[in-house]
Each structure stands twice: as C-alpha cells, then as structure tokens.
Amino acid sequence: MHNLLRFIKLNQFLLLFILIEGFSISLLLQNNTYQASQTIEFSTQYTSAIYNYANYFYDYIGLKETNDYLTIENAKLYTLLQNNERSFDSTILPDKTFNYLAAKVINNSVKKRNNFITLNKGSKNGVKHGMGVITDQGVIGIVHSVSKNFALVISLLHKKSAIGIFLKKNRHTGILTWKGFNYRIATISDLPIHIPINVGDTIITNSYSNIYPEEIHIGTISDFKKNNDDGFYTINVELFEDFNNLRYVYVIHSQQSEEQLLLEKIIATDE
Amino acid sequence: MNNYYGKYLGLLPIFVLIQVLILNEIFFFTYINPYLYLTLIISLPLRASKWYILFYAFSIGFLIDLFGGSLGFHSTATVLIAFIKNTISKITIPYSILEDNDEITLNKIGSKSFVIFSLLIILIHSTIIFGLEHLNFNLQILAKIIASSFTTLALILILEILNFSKK
Numbered sequence: 001m002h003n004l005l006r007f008i009k010l011n012q013f014l015l016l017f018i019l020i021e022g023f024s025i026s027l028l029l030q031n032n033t034y035q036a037s038q039t040i041e042f043s044t045q046y047t048s049a050i051y052n053y054a055n056y057f058y059d060y061i062g063l064k065e066t067n068d069y070l071t072i073e074n075a076k077l078y079t080l081l082q083n084n085e086r087s088f089d090s091t092i093l094p095d096k097t098f099n100y101l102a103a104k105v106i107n108n109s110v111k112k113r114n115n116f117i118t119l120n121k122g123s124k125n126g127v128k129h130g131m132g133v134i135t136d137q138g139v140i141g142i143v144h145s146v147s148k149n150f151a152l153v154i155s156l157l158h159k160k161s162a163i164g165i166f167l168k169k170n171r172h173t174g175i176l177t178w179k180g181f182n183y184r185i186a187t188i189s190d191l192p193i194h195i196p197i198n199v200g201d202t203i204i205t206n207s208y209s210n211i212y213p214e215e216i217h218i219g220t221i222s223d224f225k226k227n228n229d230d231g232f233y234t235i236n237v238e239l240f241e242d243f244n245n246l247r248y249v250y251v252i253h254s255q256q257s258e259e260q261l262l263l264e265k266i267i268a269t270d271e
Numbered sequence: 272m273n274n275y276y277g278k279y280l281g282l283l284p285i286f287v288l289i290q291v292l293i294l295n296e297i298f299f300f301t302y303i304n305p306y307l308y309l310t311l312i313i314s315l316p317l318r319a320s321k322w323y324i325l326f327y328a329f330s331i332g333f334l335i336d337l338f339g340g341s342l343g344f345h346s347t348a349t350v351l352i353a354f355i356k357n358t359i360s361k362i363t364i365p366y367s368i369l370e371d372n373d374e375i376t377l378n379k380i381g382s383k384s385f386v387i388f389s390l391l392i393i394l395i396h397s398t399i400i401f402g403l404e405h406l407n408f409n410l411q412i413l414a415k416i417i418a419s420s421f422t423t424l425a426l427i428l429i430l431e432i433l434n435f436s437k438k
Contacts, residue, residue, distance in 0.1 A: 114341055
C-alpha cells in the first residue's frame with residue numbers, strides 16, 4: 001500500500017496525463033453515442049447564443065449580399081406563383097407533403113473534415129432531429145441536435161453524410177459523399193461503369209428518401225474516372241451551392257416521413 | 272498562488288473566442304486553418320504546476336471542441352502537447368536561460384530557439400488534429416498540416432513581436 005502511494009506520488013504527472021488524455025480519446029470515440037449528443041445538445045444553446053451575438057456584427061458586413069440574395073429569391077418565387085396561377089391543370093397535383101421553414105445560418109465551416117452548421121431555429125419553431133435542410137441550390141444537410149432556439153446541422157461536408165441521388169437524364173441511382181478538402185466538389189463512387197455518363201450531367205436528389213423532396217438539383221459532373229478493377233466510376237460532382245457562402249436555408253418537415261418510416265418498420269419486423 | 276495563473280485563465284476565453292469567431296470564420300484556403308490559441312500553451316512558464324498545465328490545455332481544447340460541434344479532437348491534441356512541452360523545451364531551449372516563473376517569449380529565449388520550439392509544438396498539434404479528423408494519411412493532408420502550421424507560426428510570431436514592442 002505504501003509503495004503504491006509512493007508510486008502514485010512520483011508519477012502523478014504521467015498518471016494525470018493518461019487520465020485526461022484517455023478521457024479526451026473516449027470523447028472522440030463515443031462521438032455518436034447518446035451521451036455525446038446530449039452533451040452537444042446542452043452546449044449548443046450556449047455556443048449558439050455566442051455565435052448569434054457575433055452574427056449581429058457579420059450581418060452588417062453582409063447586408064448587401066443578403067439583399068441581393070433576397071431579391072433574386074423573391075423574383076423566383078414570384079415567377080413560381082404566377083406560373084401556378086396560370087396552370088390550373090388537373091394533371092399537375094401540387095406537392096403539399098413538405099413544409100418549409102426558413103432559417104438563418106449563424107455559424108458554418110467548410111475547412112474541417114467534419115463540418116457543422118448552426119441555425120437560428122430550434123425546437124421552439126418545430127425543428128426536430130433528423131429533418132433535412134436545403135437551399136434552392138442544393139442539399140445542405142440533416143439536423144443533428146436541437147436546443148430551444150437553435151439547431152445544429154450535419155453538413156453535406158461531413159464524413160458521415162450520404163445523399164441518395166439520381167442521374168437526371170436516366171434516373172440511375174447512387175450515393176453522394178464528401179471526401180474532404182475541396183468544399184465545391186463531392187464524390188459518387190457506386191455507379192457501375194456500364195452506365196453512360198458525360199461531363200456536365202446534372203445530379204438530383206432521388207425519390208427514395210423521406211427526408212428530402214425529389215429532384216432538388218445538387219450539381220453537375222465535373223470529371224470522372226473508370227475503375228476497371230471494381231467496375232465502378234469515381235465521379236466528381238461540382239456542387240451548385242457554395243457552402244462557404246450560406247446565409248439562409250430551409251428546414252424541411254416531411255408530413256409523410258413518419259408514415260413511411262412506420263411502414264418500413266413493419267416490413268423490417270416481419271422479416 | 273502565482274499571478275500568471277490568473278492571467279492565463281483570463282486570456283483563455285479571449286483566445287477561444289478569437290479562434291471560433293474570427294480565425295475559424297476567415298477563409299484563407301481549404302488547406303489553411305491556423306490555431307492561434309497555441310500561443311497560450313507555448314508561453315506558459317515551464318515551472319508552472321503540471322496539474323495546472325494539463326487541466327488548462329484540456330479546457331482550451333474542450334471549449335474549442337464544443338464550439339465546433341464534435342468532442343475530443345482539440346482536447347486530445349492540446350493535452351498531448353502540454354505533456355510533451357517540457358521534453359521539447361529541453362531539446363530546443365538553451366539550459367538555464369529561463370528563471371523559475373519566466374514565460375517563454377520571443378525576446379527571452381531568442382528568435383532561433385523560439386521558432387524551433389514553437390514550430391515543433393505546432394507541427395505535432397496539427398498532425399494530431401488533421402490525422403484524427405481524416406483518419407488517413409496522404410499528400411493532401413501533409414500539405415494541410417504544413418500550410419496550417421506555418422500560418423499558425425506566423426500569427427504567433429506577429430503576436431510576440433507586437434507584445435515585445437509594447438513593452
């Protein structure tokens with residue numbers, strides 16, 4: 001016992017280091033567990049409040065760009081409205097399954113391997129875990145955790161992000177991921193090489209997802225490579241959205257997603 | 272209680288805010304992400320209580336992680352450099368230049384030792400952070416480590432020179 005105490009006293013620095021470093025590494029490893037997301041959820045309300053204050057300042061700098069953006073957005077919606085009024089065509093059913101909630105980006109990063117986005121809407125406004133986030137120029141991400149006034153979104157620029165996509169011209173389906181580094185380029189690596197593709201082909205979201213609406217335009221193919229060994233393409237997609245310049249986004253609430261999930265759950269349990 | 276303990280505790284929130292509100296926001300290139308808060312760990316006196324150094328480094332890393340939304344990356348790296356700092360100082364800083372409670376600054380230990388000492392610490396820190404983030408190693412990551420490290424070093428040197436000329 002005496003020896004043990006002496007050992008601890010002599011090596012207290014090393015032991016303390018091992019303890020703290022071990023704690024850090026365990027935080028790193030359990031980044032996706034319940035406890036970790038609870039911690040993040042708890043801290044989000046404070047860190048976001050600070051980002052929100054800083055944002056008052058950034059808002060003044062970006063006032064002109066925001067104005068331009070809103071004008072363009074307005075014009076777009078106006079045309080949409082007019083087109084809608086004119087076409088009382090019974091063959092086109094209005095898609096009312098998705099509700100959109102506009103939110104402002106108060107913090108965002110593109111430089112890290114795993115990027116997160118903070119929004120100024122939270123559980124108070126009806127944002128929930130797992131909702132999709134988009135802009136008119138593409139898919140942004142999925143809500144990861146929510147506090148009362150803020151939400152933390154896993155960006156498309158994240159190791160765990162994967163978005164189901166279609167090639168617009170022939171509806172072949174694939175999965176879009178991000179390999180790190182360049183925030184304008186995402187990658188598809190599960191399209192078989194018998195499918196004909198060209199540089200400039202448009203990529204859109206597919207219809208299988210219950211998070212995103214179908215046919216959101218995401219980007220165009222900028223270059224691709226055939227891997228004859230495994231029979232798949234490696235395709236680089238240039239994204240329409242400039243993630244470094246996000247200002248306003250839409251959080252999507254899909255009214256059918258719960259129903260679809262429930263149905264798929266029944267099938268899963270039957271098997 | 273030494274007076275620099277309080278001073279460093281006061282500087283901690285300032286540097287965390289500078290890091291998350293300014294340096295993380297400014298977009299240099301995809302490859303450059305400077306971590307200015309390392310200047311705090313670099314300049315902490317060598318004789319400071321080892322408990323203090325470790326907990327101090329952990330709290331910086333943990334706060335930065337909380338703002339970033341994913342836990343463990345920065346705290347792992349900062350705690351490790353706090354641990355090996357004394358060993359590195361033995362290699363790079365000439366013996367008996369510093370008195371007990373001297374902070375490690377540019378004009379105390381000379382520009383050559385300061386640059387080498389800081390660069391070693393920054394390189395280890397960046398290697399761990401980017402290595403953990405990507406869990407991979409290739410030329411792009413190497414470029415990222417080197418570019419970020421030298422930008423961090425430049426920022427720290429500027430800060431030291433400003434500090435020096437003020438006195």
